[in-house]
Amino acid sequence: xxxxPPSSVSPATPExxxxxxxxxxxxLAPEDFYFEGPHLVFTAAYHLKRGxxxxxxxxxxxxxxxx
Numbered sequence: 001x002x003x004x005p006p007s008s009v010s011p012a013t014p015e016x017x018x019x020x021x022x023x024x025x026x027x028l029a030p031e032d033f034y035f036e037g038p039h040l041v042f043t044a045a046y047h048l049k050r051g052x053x054x055x056x057x058x059x060x061x062x063x064x065x066x067x
Contacts, residue, residue: 032046044062047053053063 014061031043032049033040033042035041041059044060047058047060047062053061054067057065
């Protein structure tokens with residue numbers, strides 16, 4: 001049985017979002033974090049740049065949801 005001819009249509013490529021990158025994917029500034037032993041701790045400055053509360057009870061939450 002002969003093979004079907006290759007498709008002349010290329011597979012669709014997913015469209016890229018033109019939305020700005022989430023702050024969590026941007027570079028961290030020195031005032032955004034510090035290390036406590038092996039743990040990375042985000043500061044209130046980072047959380048304010050992030051723009052919303054993640055609901056995780058972060059130590060330096062400026063939104064009133066700290067642990």
